[in-house]
Amino acid sequence: MSAGRDEASSGPGTPAPARRRGRPARAAAEEGPGARERILAAARTEFAARGYDKTSVRGIAKAAGVDAALVHHYFGTKEQVFAAAIELTVAPALTMPDALAGGGADVGERMARFMFGVWENPVSRQPLLAIMRSALTNETAAAVLRGLIERRMLQRVAGELDVPDPEFRVQMAAGHLIGIAMLRYVIKMDPVASADPEEIIAMVAPALQRYLTQP
Amino acid sequence: MSAGRDEASSGPGTPAPARRRGRPARAAAEEGPGARERILAAARTEFAARGYDKTSVRGIAKAAGVDAALVHHYFGTKEQVFAAAIELTVAPALTMPDALAGGGADVGERMARFMFGVWENPVSRQPLLAIMRSALTNETAAAVLRGLIERRMLQRVAGELDVPDPEFRVQMAAGHLIGIAMLRYVIKMDPVASADPEEIIAMVAPALQRYLTQP
Numbered sequence: 001m002s003a004g005r006d007e008a009s010s011g012p013g014t015p016a017p018a019r020r021r022g023r024p025a026r027a028a029a030e031e032g033p034g035a036r037e038r039i040l041a042a043a044r045t046e047f048a049a050r051g052y053d054k055t056s057v058r059g060i061a062k063a064a065g066v067d068a069a070l071v072h073h074y075f076g077t078k079e080q081v082f083a084a085a086i087e088l089t090v091a092p093a094l095t096m097p098d099a100l101a102g103g104g105a106d107v108g109e110r111m112a113r114f115m116f117g118v119w120e121n122p123v124s125r126q127p128l129l130a131i132m133r134s135a136l137t138n139e140t141a142a143a144v145l146r147g148l149i150e151r152r153m154l155q156r157v158a159g160e161l162d163v164p165d166p167e168f169r170v171q172m173a174a175g176h177l178i179g180i181a182m183l184r185y186v187i188k189m190d191p192v193a194s195a196d197p198e199e200i201i202a203m204v205a206p207a208l209q210r211y212l213t214q215p
Numbered sequence: 216m217s218a219g220r221d222e223a224s225s226g227p228g229t230p231a232p233a234r235r236r237g238r239p240a241r242a243a244a245e246e247g248p249g250a251r252e253r254i255l256a257a258a259r260t261e262f263a264a265r266g267y268d269k270t271s272v273r274g275i276a277k278a279a280g281v282d283a284a285l286v287h288h289y290f291g292t293k294e295q296v297f298a299a300a301i302e303l304t305v306a307p308a309l310t311m312p313d314a315l316a317g318g319g320a321d322v323g324e325r326m327a328r329f330m331f332g333v334w335e336n337p338v339s340r341q342p343l344l345a346i347m348r349s350a351l352t353n354e355t356a357a358a359v360l361r362g363l364i365e366r367r368m369l370q371r372v373a374g375e376l377d378v379p380d381p382e383f384r385v386q387m388a389a390g391h392l393i394g395i396a397m398l399r400y401v402i403k404m405d406p407v408a409s410a411d412p413e414e415i416i417a418m419v420a421p422a423l424q425r426y427l428t429q430p
Binding site: 051129132133135136137142145146149150165167168171172174175176177178179180181182183186187188189190191192195200203204206207210211 | 266344352364387390395398404421
């Protein structure tokens with residue numbers, strides 16, 4: 001009665017097992033306390049490596065060494081597993097409102113500096129690019145990302161800014177930075193791709209400042 | 216000695232035929248004068264629908280009703296077919312330097328208006344988004360797109376602007392607009408997604424103006 005027995009029933013070529021009442025709870029007890037964290041770690045790795053479309057709950061379960069029913073038990077549908085997996089990945093970027101707190105004459109520069117701090121580190125950049133890839137290729141993944149940003153970031157940001165339409169303003173500023181990230185890290189177009197981050201920050205900060213503070 | 220015979224030799228499950236000397240030229244003669252255009256149209260459709268990774272030269276040949284060897288004969292490798300296919304798709308966006316010609320106090324607004332003209336029309340937007348998807352998920356596709364933009368657009372733009380580092384300036388401005396497009400058309404985040412284009416143009420134009428003209 002180990003994970004091995006459950007795994008065998010969901011080998012390649014057979015459909016993922018349907019959710020069966022009663023059984024997941026028993027499986028959960030068998031897997032021990034670390035199973036949920038193992039599933040989440042496996043989901044992050046799988047979604048980052050394969051994208052939303054090509055990742056399956058069965059594949060995540062296999063990578064975590066558990067039964068697919070246990071994944072459903074803890075997280076629900078594939079969409080819900082994705083939401084849980086990317087929440088942690090996006091978490092560093094979601095603290096952006098902290099960088100805007102209090103506004104001021106350098107809030108544009110602080111916003112730019114914050115985003116480059118996240119992006120210039122490959123450890124935080126790679127999984128964010130993987131999420132962008134999923135959002136660009138799958139409508140469900142895009143909706144999950146949108147919901148997360150709206151719920152966890154935009155509402156907070158709006159409270160920090162004393163301008164009309166603060167959410168629109170923040171999106172213009174964030175969109176600007178996202179576009180630069182596309183050119184620099186994805187399309188890798190020079191001169192933006194190889195420019196010193198400080199040079200880009202100096203160039204972009206006044207544009208962000210205008211969005212975030214000009215009445 | 217028709218396309219049918221060639222097609223049968225490259226049916227599903229068999230690898231695409233290697234390029235054989237002499238044969239493509241014969242096949243070209245057999246296919247008639249419209250074959251090249253049929254292949255290009257099929258390539259555009261296939262790359263847009265499936266993305267770079269999942270599109271094969273054999274699949275393009277099948278959609279065009281020709282032998283895969285003929286595709287190689289006209290265009291070379293899959294990468295080269297992709298370059299030829301997206302060149303036409305990107306062509307409307309590549310005329311952007313015309314909108315910047317002469318600079319002036321409204322050059323930022325003209326640039327924004329030009330890009331929204333391309334994007335707000337689904338007929339030109341959808342294939343551009345498909346190319347973005349390919350570039351975001353495949354390094355080769357990204358390199359092809361980068362080469363096309365550098366060769367066909369950035370060099371021309373640089374000649375139109377009287378500022379230091381004109382290529383860097385144009386990329387900052389283009390990056391800004393690309394990021395807004397990501398939020399509006401891909402992630403579909405409100406309020407940017409449902410804002411009137413005129414409202415966005417009014418908001419973004421001063422930022423573009425600064426990049427394109429401020430010394």
